[in-house]
Amino acid sequence: MNGKNSPFKMVMVITIIIVALIIALVVISNNNNSESNEGTTSIKQPSNDGQPTLGDSDAPVTVVEFGDFKCPACKVWGEDIFPQLVSDYVDKGKVKFSFINVVFHGEESRLGSLAAESVYKQNPNAYWDFHKALFKEQPSKDHDSSWITKEKILEVANSIPDIDTGKLNSAIDEKSEVDEVNRDSELVTEFEVQLTPTIMVNGTMIEDPFDYDAIKKAIKNALEGN
Numbered sequence: 001m002n003g004k005n006s007p008f009k010m011v012m013v014i015t016i017i018i019v020a021l022i023i024a025l026v027v028i029s030n031n032n033n034s035e036s037n038e039g040t041t042s043i044k045q046p047s048n049d050g051q052p053t054l055g056d057s058d059a060p061v062t063v064v065e066f067g068d069f070k071c072p073a074c075k076v077w078g079e080d081i082f083p084q085l086v087s088d089y090v091d092k093g094k095v096k097f098s099f100i101n102v103v104f105h106g107e108e109s110r111l112g113s114l115a116a117e118s119v120y121k122q123n124p125n126a127y128w129d130f131h132k133a134l135f136k137e138q139p140s141k142d143h144d145s146s147w148i149t150k151e152k153i154l155e156v157a158n159s160i161p162d163i164d165t166g167k168l169n170s171a172i173d174e175k176s177e178v179d180e181v182n183r184d185s186e187l188v189t190e191f192e193v194q195l196t197p198t199i200m201v202n203g204t205m206i207e208d209p210f211d212y213d214a215i216k217k218a219i220k221n222a223l224e225g226n
C-alpha cells in the first residue's frame, strides 16, 4: 500500500460508507411509508395474552374489540353484531374474541375497566357475564349522564353468582388491576385506535364495525390465509 495515498483512500472509503448509509436510510424510510399506506391493514395484531378471550384458544382467527363501557356504539355493537359473530364463528371454533379496554370517556371508563379487569382476575369464567351485564346498565338515552359508579358495579356483580362481591369491592378500592387498564391504554396508543368500537380481524382493522359483511369477509380471508 502506498503510504502517501492511504489518507485519500481512507477519505474515499469513509465517503462511500456514508453514502451507502444514507441510501440505506432512504430505502428503509420509504419501505416504512409504503407499509403505513396500506390503509386498513396493520402489520401485526394486538396480543390477546392476558386479555379476556372468548372461544377456543386454538381458533385460527383472532378478533379484537377495542371498546369502552361508556360508549353507546359499543353497547349497540355488543347487542347487534357480537351475538352473530359468536354463533357464526366463536362457537364453531374458528374465531377467538378478545376485549381491550378504551378509556376515552374518562373516569367512568376507567372505573368500569378497573372493575372488569378485577372480575377477570378473580374468575375469568365470570368475565363475559359481567361484561354483558354492565353494558346492559348503560342508559339508552342520556348516556352521558353519570352511571358507572362503584354502587352500580357492585349491584351488577351481585347478580352474577360466580363473583365474590366483597373481593371485587376491595380490588376496586386498592386499584389492584390498574396495570392491566394502563396496559390496554398502551395498546390503544400503539394501534392508533381513534374510535370505539374498533374491530380488528387478525391484522386487519375493519373500517365500519357495524358492517358485518366486511367482518365476515376479513374472517374468510384470514381463514384462507390471505
Ligand code: CA
Pocket: 050, 051, 052, 099, 100, 101, 117, 180, 181, 184
Ligand atoms: Ca385488558
